[in-house]
Amino acid sequence: MPQSVTTDDLIRRRDRAFGAGARLFYDRPLHLVRGEGAYVFDVDGRRYVDMYNNVPCVGHAHPRVVEAMARQQATLNTHNRYLHEGAIALAERLTALQGVTECVVFSCSGTEAVENALRMARIATGARGIVCTDATYHGSNAWVGGLTRVGEAGPVDRDARAIAFPQTLRPITPGLTGEALTDAYLDRLDDAIDDLKASGSGFAAFIVCSILANEGLPDIPPGFMPRATQRVHAAGGLMIADEVQAGYGRTGQWWGYDAVGFRPDIVVTGKPMGAGLPLGATAASRAVVEGFRAETRYFNTFASSPLQAAVGMAVLDVIEQEGLVANVARVGAALKGALLNRRGRWDAIIDLRGVGLFLGIELVDATGEPDAALAFAIVCGLRDKGFLVSNAGIFNNVVKIRPPLVFSMADADAFLAAWDGVVAERRG
Amino acid sequence: MPQSVTTDDLIRRRDRAFGAGARLFYDRPLHLVRGEGAYVFDVDGRRYVDMYNNVPCVGHAHPRVVEAMARQQATLNTHNRYLHEGAIALAERLTALQGVTECVVFSCSGTEAVENALRMARIATGARGIVCTDATYHGSNAWVGGLTRVGEAGPVDRDARAIAFPQTLRPITPGLTGEALTDAYLDRLDDAIDDLKASGSGFAAFIVCSILANEGLPDIPPGFMPRATQRVHAAGGLMIADEVQAGYGRTGQWWGYDAVGFRPDIVVTGKPMGAGLPLGATAASRAVVEGFRAETRYFNTFASSPLQAAVGMAVLDVIEQEGLVANVARVGAALKGALLNRRGRWDAIIDLRGVGLFLGIELVDATGEPDAALAFAIVCGLRDKGFLVSNAGIFNNVVKIRPPLVFSMADADAFLAAWDGVVAERRG
Numbered sequence: 001m002p003q004s005v006t007t008d009d010l011i012r013r014r015d016r017a018f019g020a021g022a023r024l025f026y027d028r029p030l031h032l033v034r035g036e037g038a039y040v041f042d043v044d045g046r047r048y049v050d051m052y053n054n055v056p057c058v059g060h061a062h063p064r065v066v067e068a069m070a071r072q073q074a075t076l077n078t079h080n081r082y083l084h085e086g087a088i089a090l091a092e093r094l095t096a097l098q099g100v101t102e103c104v105v106f107s108c109s110g111t112e113a114v115e116n117a118l119r120m121a122r123i124a125t126g127a128r129g130i131v132c133t134d135a136t137y138h139g140s141n142a143w144v145g146g147l148t149r150v151g152e153a154g155p156v157d158r159d160a161r162a163i164a165f166p167q168t169l170r171p172i173t174p175g176l177t178g179e180a181l182t183d184a185y186l187d188r189l190d191d192a193i194d195d196l197k198a199s200g201s202g203f204a205a206f207i208v209c210s211i212l213a214n215e216g217l218p219d220i221p222p223g224f225m226p227r228a229t230q231r232v233h234a235a236g237g238l239m240i241a242d243e244v245q246a247g248y249g250r251t252g253q254w255w256g257y258d259a260v261g262f263r264p265d266i267v268v269t270g271k272p273m274g275a276g277l278p279l280g281a282t283a284a285s286r287a288v289v290e291g292f293r294a295e296t297r298y299f300n301t302f303a304s305s306p307l308q309a310a311v312g313m314a315v316l317d318v319i320e321q322e323g324l325v326a327n328v329a330r331v332g333a334a335l336k337g338a339l340l341n342r343r344g345r346w347d348a349i350i351d352l353r354g355v356g357l358f359l360g361i362e363l364v365d366a367t368g369e370p371d372a373a374l375a376f377a378i379v380c381g382l383r384d385k386g387f388l389v390s391n392a393g394i395f396n397n398v399v400k401i402r403p404p405l406v407f408s409m410a411d412a413d414a415f416l417a418a419w420d421g422v423v424a425e426r427r428g
Numbered sequence: 429m430p431q432s433v434t435t436d437d438l439i440r441r442r443d444r445a446f447g448a449g450a451r452l453f454y455d456r457p458l459h460l461v462r463g464e465g466a467y468v469f470d471v472d473g474r475r476y477v478d479m480y481n482n483v484p485c486v487g488h489a490h491p492r493v494v495e496a497m498a499r500q501q502a503t504l505n506t507h508n509r510y511l512h513e514g515a516i517a518l519a520e521r522l523t524a525l526q527g528v529t530e531c532v533v534f535s536c537s538g539t540e541a542v543e544n545a546l547r548m549a550r551i552a553t554g555a556r557g558i559v560c561t562d563a564t565y566h567g568s569n570a571w572v573g574g575l576t577r578v579g580e581a582g583p584v585d586r587d588a589r590a591i592a593f594p595q596t597l598r599p600i601t602p603g604l605t606g607e608a609l610t611d612a613y614l615d616r617l618d619d620a621i622d623d624l625k626a627s628g629s630g631f632a633a634f635i636v637c638s639i640l641a642n643e644g645l646p647d648i649p650p651g652f653m654p655r656a657t658q659r660v661h662a663a664g665g666l667m668i669a670d671e672v673q674a675g676y677g678r679t680g681q682w683w684g685y686d687a688v689g690f691r692p693d694i695v696v697t698g699k700p701m702g703a704g705l706p707l708g709a710t711a712a713s714r715a716v717v718e719g720f721r722a723e724t725r726y727f728n729t730f731a732s733s734p735l736q737a738a739v740g741m742a743v744l745d746v747i748e749q750e751g752l753v754a755n756v757a758r759v760g761a762a763l764k765g766a767l768l769n770r771r772g773r774w775d776a777i778i779d780l781r782g783v784g785l786f787l788g789i790e791l792v793d794a795t796g797e798p799d800a801a802l803a804f805a806i807v808c809g810l811r812d813k814g815f816l817v818s819n820a821g822i823f824n825n826v827v828k829i830r831p832p833l834v835f836s837m838a839d840a841d842a843f844l845a846a847w848d849g850v851v852a853e854r855r856g
Contacts, residue, residue, distance in 0.1 A: 007511060010511050010513060010516065011511065013513075013516050013520070014511065014516050016520075016530075016531070016714075017515075017516045017519035017520050017523070017531060017532060018515075018516070018519060018531060018532060018533070018717070018721075018732070019530075019531035019533075019714055019717035019718040019720075019721050020718055020721070021718055021721030021722050021725075022508065022721060022732075023509060023725070023727070024509055024510070024511060025509045025510060029510065029511045030510045030511065031510070031511040031512070032504060032506060032510045032511070032512060033503075033504060033512075034503055034504050035503070035504045035505070035506065040504070040506070040510075053506065053507075055506070055507065055729060055730075056505065056506070060504065060505070060506075061501065061502050061503060061504065061505075063502070065501065066498055066501045066502045069497060069498065069501055070494055070497065070498035070501075073489065073493065073494045073497055073498075073703075073704065074489050074491070074494045075461075075462055075463070075489060076460060076461060076462050076463045076468070076488065076489065077463070077484070077488070077489075077703075077704035078460060078463065078468070078481065078483070078484070078488075078704070079481075079483065080450065081451060081452055081453040082452070082453060082457065082458045082459070082460045082468075083435060083438050083439065083442065083452060083457045083458065083459040083460070084459070084460060084461075085438060085441075087445075087446075088438065088441050088442050088445045088446070091445035091446060092441070092444075092445050095445070102444075102447075103444070103445060103446060103447035104445060104446060105446070105447075108536045108537055108706040108730070109536055109540075109728070109729065109730060110729070111728075112537075112569065115569055115570060119570060140726060140727060140728055141540065141543055141569060141571070142543060142547060142571050143569070143570050143571055145724075270729075271729060275501075275505075276501065276505035276506070276730070276733060276735055277705070277706075277730075277735070278536040278705075278706040278730035286444075286447055289446070289447035290447040290448055290449055292447075293446075293447050293448070293449030293450060294449050296573075297449075297451070298568060299451070299568060300537070300539075300568055301483060301537065301538070301698075301699060302483075302536070302537060302702075302704070302705075302706040304446070304450075305704060307704055307705070
């Protein structure tokens with residue numbers, strides 16, 4: 001199917017206006033013009049099932065969100081140095097939902113929220129050292145990006161250490177399983193903390209995506225997260241849960257840290273919070289947040305605004321009123337079960353994992369090596385059949401499934417038929 | 429006038445939800461519930477003329493902005509790895525308006541846009557050194573904030589140097605005026621560049637708010653900005669204009685760099701762009717932007733979205749269709765003239781300066797020393813009369829006037845009457 005002239009022209013205009021190098025998805029870029037629920041539509045009117053986007057978590061163009069956004073912008077939208085109930089109420093609701101935090105610092109993105117979490121940890125502990133995992137991504141600015149460079153030699157920040165991310169598929173010590181494998185990864189954490197302390201940086205925090213999304217959603221050795229939390233606390237540090245991808249119902253529970261069983265000290269949220277309105281939050285205990293405020297006098301022009309608050313509340317309303325967390329658990333389990341049934345039918349699938357509506361299908365070639373080209377071919381084949389997924393993971397060989405939370409059982413059935421078709425074409 | 433119980437309760441809830449230390453404006457905080465044009469309304473229905481806020485540049489709750497925001501959110505709002513015309517068209521329009529740039533990298537705030545500008549300059553020059561002025565503010569994150577700490581010892585970044593900001597009121601060498609004074613400030617710039625080069629950092633850029641807003645809008649010695657640009661270029665660096673406050677018609681021209689007569693290499697915009705929707709932009713030549721994209725692979729989840737584009741275009745539409753740049757020039761000149769007439773009537777006014785709808789009234793005590801307490805008293809007195817301004821500048825003794833661009837001649841007349849009243853009360 002050739003791209004229309006309009007689309008080709010638009011690609012040229014885009015390269016001129018943004019400068020060449022602003023990446024587009026897929027082998028043939030998608031020119032989208034409309035979205036509704038779990039579906040997006042291209043310029044030719046073709047419908048795609050969106051199985052990639054976590055930002056429009058309540059579905060594209062949800063009328064409740066549109067209405068809240070329009071009503072608040074038509075009423076008042078200012079910065080937070082005037083009193084306004086909106087963001088206060090959102091902070092109260094967020095901390096009540098999280099159960100482990102007391103106070104909130106709002107921002108405009110996950111990157112800003114992660115940076116504020118790191119600053120909170122450093123101020124609270126008086127130390128600078130940060131431990132992260134070695135194939136992670138926590139944000140795009142210079143500091144956060146430099147801390148957690150994906151697929152490069154390691155963190156640029158001299159106060160950071162990256163440890164091997166915990167997984168069962170390719171264990172750090174071949175042959176180890178169960179608690180022994182957990183112990184091996186915990187030893188790496190201890191080593192990193194010791195190294196930071198010996199270097200003079202001290203140890204401030206371990207930051208981790210609760211479900212290791214950018215690592216490709218590995219199955220985590222048993223008890224790693226709660227036991228890592230114990231070790232972090234014993235070493236005087238704080239545990240930061242990056243819930244930008246893991247939170248807001250994605251796993252079929254409200255928070256990723258509940259899904260993997262630990263209680264963080266600082267919770268970072270972002271992408272889904274505002275259904276496309278820039279909105280992030282860093283939540284922690286009163287002492288940690290007030291220490292941060294006293295030290296930094298942090299102010300963010302666009303954050304904690306009545307607009308962020310109204311939209312943020314509408315998103316939570318929809319998740320609760322439409323029962324989306326339960327929908328994620330139900331549809332996610334059914335989809336995972338159906339894909340597990342297919343695993344034995346195609347040797348290329350070495351692993352099928354994930355939880356809720358965040359699944360990964362890891363593909364290998366005939367020799368058992370990670371096959372990124374195959375994953376990309378599958379992604380493009382599914383796009384041609386009207387289903388949008390992507391490839392991810394440390395080897396880019398994991399087909400990533402992460403639809404809006406409104407993704408239905410009927411959508412899942414349609415996807416499975418398309419999956420079978422694409423696989424049949426690959427197997428010839 | 430005592431605060432209502434509701435307001436006191438809300439302050440307590442706010443301290444609990446945000447943690448104590450999130451600053452509120454004024455001696456008695458304003459509890460706002462509605463805005464319209466240049467006016468905001470508190471919970472008791474009292475109207476205030478907004479003479480502070482530059483974010484709602486086209487006026488609070490402008491129906492054209494509300495309509496564009498709602499329509500786009502109801503149609504499609506995704507990230508920028510799908511093709512969509514919106515942000516492309518906004519980039520084309522922005523660079524055409526700027527006249528000195530070719531390509532745009534959108535972001536969600538002035539802070540992000542400044543950071544991207546600094547990274548562009550470093551990548552383009554291969555050097556790390558940044559020169560800024562010594563009482564500036566370019567953003568809130570760790571790197572940008574550390575580069576430009578206001579009122580502290582100087583930049584935290586070892587690759588940064590701060591120079592005395594150029595001014596005629598308190599010249600760096602007492603007694604110097606005119607071109608000789610300009611030369612004295614340019615020598616400081618040369619010294620800073622030389623020092624960076626000697627240190628091994630090299631010289632990447634001079635970043636400056638075109639109208640030195642945070643320094644208190646000083647009258648700049650003649651020709652400083654264009655001559656500084658020449659020296660920066662001769663030293664192999666780039667000139668970054670921070671137009672977050674200076675741009676978008678604020679001076680009665682589209683851009684602050686036009687008002688002060690220089691042509692920057694990189695233009696940073698923010699606050700007014702989205703009328704309260706988080707939106708920032710960094711614009712430069714194709715070579716500079718493409719170098720940045722190639723090196724950083726920058727991606728920002730919420731930036732370049734159809735929503736940012738629709739709102740950004742609506743703001744530009746309103747500015748053009750309502751003739752707001754001309755309104756700023758006309759009302760700003762009249763207001764400045766009227767205030768200049770009042771200068772001789774009150775010894776506390778040592779200086780009255782600014783351009784367009786961005787004016788500063790600098791106040792001193794009987795001995796001629798900066799009087800921050802007097803400025804704050806004036807600010808609170810004006811609030812009690814229904815006019816919202818603030819105090820700013822390196823000594824916090826400058827009454828800052830910076831209303832939405834829709835501020836009218838009638839608003840200006842009403843303000844002058846209130847001003848006279850407050851001054852009469854102070855003089856007894």
